[in-house]
Amino acid sequence: MPRPRKKRKICNPPLMKGFRPFGLPGCKNGYVTLSFEEYESIRMINYLDMQQEDAAREMGISRPTFTRLYNKALKQIAGSFVEGKTIVFDGGDYNLTDEWYRCRKCYKLIKGIENHTRCDNCNSYNINELIKIN
Numbered sequence: 001m002p003r004p005r006k007k008r009k010i011c012n013p014p015l016m017k018g019f020r021p022f023g024l025p026g027c028k029n030g031y032v033t034l035s036f037e038e039y040e041s042i043r044m045i046n047y048l049d050m051q052q053e054d055a056a057r058e059m060g061i062s063r064p065t066f067t068r069l070y071n072k073a074l075k076q077i078a079g080s081f082v083e084g085k086t087i088v089f090d091g092g093d094y095n096l097t098d099e100w101y102r103c104r105k106c107y108k109l110i111k112g113i114e115n116h117t118r119c120d121n122c123n124s125y126n127i128n129e130l131i132k133i134n
């Protein structure tokens with residue numbers, strides 16, 4: 001029986017659902033999917049300038065596993081750039097370190113729900129508008 005895969009720890013979900021290329025008529029080149037863990041690996045290495053060793057520790061995975069994840073993320077992004085594909089952030093095997101919600105109306109990300117009776121971006125007062133992310 002295969003060993004159950006350990007869930008990766010993620011501090012920040014992506015702000016948006018994905019990226020779309022522009023300047024292409026119709027935009028029918030398909031899409032690539034970046035899992036939340038792959039997104040997180042790019043955020044830690046290329047945005048926060050972390051070392052892979054530290055990033056792996058923060059996600060609660062081994063360095064070789066992290067490197068595989070990170071390389072896959074780069075490959076997906078390269079595929080998107082070269083072939084003009086949309087990038088969709090979706091799926092993965094992770095636990096978020098905090099509770100995150102997304103406003104259903106304007107898609108703004110909101111950390112924790114306790115102080116949020118409304119979305120401070122679009123002023124939606126309907127708390128049911130907030131979708132819990134995992």
Ligand SMILES: [Zn+2]
Pocket residue numbers: 103104105106107108119120121122123124
């Ligand atoms: Zn909103």
